[in-house]
Amino acid sequence: MEKGELRARRAALKDLWRQGLNGRSLLHKHSALIDDLMAQSFAACPQTGNGLALVAVGGYGRQELFPFSDIDILLLHALDDDKLLAEVASAVFYPLWDVGLEVGHSVRTVKDCLADARRDFFFEVSLLDARLITGSADLFSELTSMVQANFVSGLRPRFFEDILLHRTERLQRFGLHSYMLEPHIKESRGGLRDIQAMLWTAQVIFGLRGLIAMEEAGLLSAVERLGLETAWDNLVRIRCQVHYMCGRKNDQLFFELQEEMAGSFGYDDSGALLGVERLMRRVYGHMQTVAVAADLFLEHVADVLGRAPAPTGAVVADRILEPGIELLNGRIVLSDPRLLIKKSTIMRIFLSAARTGATIHHRTRKLICTHLHLVDDNLLRSQRAARIFLEIITSAKQPLSVLETLMETGFLFAYIPEMKKVESLSQYDVYHVYTVDFHLLHTVVELHALRQEMPEIFRTMACQQVLFLAGLLHDIGKGRGKGHAESGARLAKVIGERMGLAKRETACLTFLVRHHLYLPHIATRRDLEDEVLIHHCARHIGDIQRLAMLYLLAIADARATGPNAWNHWKAALLQELYLKIAHVLDNRLILRPDQRQGVEWMLQRIGELLGPEAGKNLPSLPDDYLLSFSPEEVVHHMSFLPDLTDQEVLIFPEDQGDHWSLLIITHDRPGLLSRICGTLALHSLQVFSARIFTWPDGTVVDALEINSVFEGGYEEQDWQGFGRDLILAVNQRIGLDHRLSRKLPPQRRASTMPATRRPPEVVFDNETSDGYTVIEVFADDRIGLLYEITRTLADFGIDISRAKISTKADQIVDVFYVQDLQTGKIRDLDLQEEIRRELLHVIKF
């Protein structure tokens, strides 16, 4: 055969493939094509009688020759003539090399083969598939009978050990994250190699060739065999396509190949899923079928050979766990299959596995697979079953093992049918390395790990089961179009109600699923220094337990997503957010331990600065005041006290670069803050934040952050004039109203985007803080607004202790921590309504 002819025939084969030739036929035809070539080349060689045979081994031996796979050929000989051998070898191998095919070639005698096979397991199994292409049939049959005698007869257990050992090694190597996202069609768990391992094992241990023979011998059920055939066909087809797309031997379905393959297999993007996601779902589905079948089969063989099961952690003595369910050789066995009639039996088998940490025996697993029809509506609605299920996912000793078995037997999908939509579902990005179903299992496993790592947080939770269920369900809305958290929450509600969870628990579950991305989004995209934001988060989440659950769920979710989704960087941001919200929810007035230390340190330092005498008579200063200033500043403030007359107002402005700080020391009186705000407005100064500290002796220290509404610099500001006016205003010697009203018109900023404005709003919150009512005011910004708001509050006899003003696109959000002078918190709803109306009135004015 000419070089050109071989190329042409290979090209013709590719055309046939494009026209829809099925995968296995392609392998067959390709193999026959190479056979032809070999036969021709061999015929052209000098005749050597019975001394030579051309033998196909490995995949080529099985007539499964992929487009760019190695062509493994053994030149088997019984000759001494090296020159003749060399001549034959070149005649046979060169044509293959010439067209650039990869050839795995060897020249061996039968004796060589046996010696090499002893050393090299892969060569040994490749001999199992040996096939005579041309040449001496006698020589070939000598080889096969020697292989039979030396490697099969009497050595079955050793062969099986090798199969298991190599499979374990392979799964470790190809079980890495990168192979999840980009499965290796040949070597990954559930790849073609797993099918091969089953077939070799069947051949060597039971003398059975092929899946049908295995089914007839009862090693496979009809369903399993059909599933395997389908998976096999599909994996072959995919591997052929990968070869053709790459134009070389590559068996890994790389990310960048996936989309093109989806296109060429006719998967379009019409549905809720991308075409490539539907393709990958099929790929993962088939590999899962193969993996499960291989696990079950190999375990069965291990039993037949009396091989001890792989240790699963705790070695425990055989015992009866409950009637009909036993622990045998470290595995859970349903000893009385008649018990399956009782609907809860399957659930109890899993419970036994969860409690003992043992795996479930493969025969029992098969029984579960074939009895899934028993999982009916009654079981789905049984509260008792639900409690068992929750115990399984929350308390399993070996969570991954139990959860995988729940899934692989199909029980999980039968018990929570809503999960079928995410079975084998993949997401086309480099971020999510697991399919959604596995991701959900791993999230639960990560929650188990977090319970070890962060026991303090778990201790704050009254009930962990809802958290673990949320871990299992949080992405259940995937594959249903946009907004998976929202649709997931709706499904979670249905599931929670069906399981008979308490109303409160279902509400919590729904909340967790709906908002499982809330914390990560805020942590990475919003300003965590923004107190208003933190405050909103706290209100949104509501209580500390939910916050803890949301935080843990976010960590577990990210860690179960893939190596890129979680790192120290994200962890630090998320932790910061968690702690900030936790402090708001917990109780802002109780000092954290480090703050308590801070207060003591401050008092000590102040005492030192003042000297032994004065230090003893320190006035009792409020904690929040002490934590807001340096010891030197406090001493500085105190130095003014002796001379501070009732009328005096001391101001200390300071340039801070992008803003100015303004410290005001005076004696407390009603409406003080509003007069300060009014005077600031009069001098075209706007306020960002204000903290008001009142000492027990009636001294007030106000710390403000301000800026000019003009571009004017700090030096240009008339601080003296401001100080004068402030004293007059505080002592009620000037009318702020009429002065501001004269000043306002030219200062009012025209709003640029009236369409995006949100109507003014006033929100009362008595939950967030223990001692204070929090009032939030949303309004369009204008000079003097803060004066009017604070004056209104003062008119109601309301004392403001902190204010924070943030401006965003012409809207301000003011947060006031206030107390009613008579009653503390403002709890009276009528009064709240009255204040709200009054505030809205002055805002609109």
Added chain:
Amino acid sequence: MKKIEAIIKPFKLEDVKEALNEIGIKGMTITEVKGYGRQKGHKEIYRGAEYTVDFIPKMKLEIIVESSMVEAVVGKILAAAKTGMIGDGKIFVLPVEQVIRVRTGEKGNEAI
């Protein structure tokens, strides 16, 4: 040609990206980084658990521009990344000797 490296607060990334888009900056490299400057890490004990933050998460941007663009780019980053609070970050401008586009081998401004 200059390389502009900016350390900014993570949540400011989108704003900065948008602002740079406005003046035609189409490419940048971003990295999640941690570090400290004036804004230090801290330790906190909450409910019996100790939480330490040694380094504070920031975002690092790297942009290569023609020298004439430096001022505009720096100006945009300054305006977009500023919150006025501690820890707003820093901008570094470094000289760049050569830029080569791998695909075509183009060099200099062509390759930016």
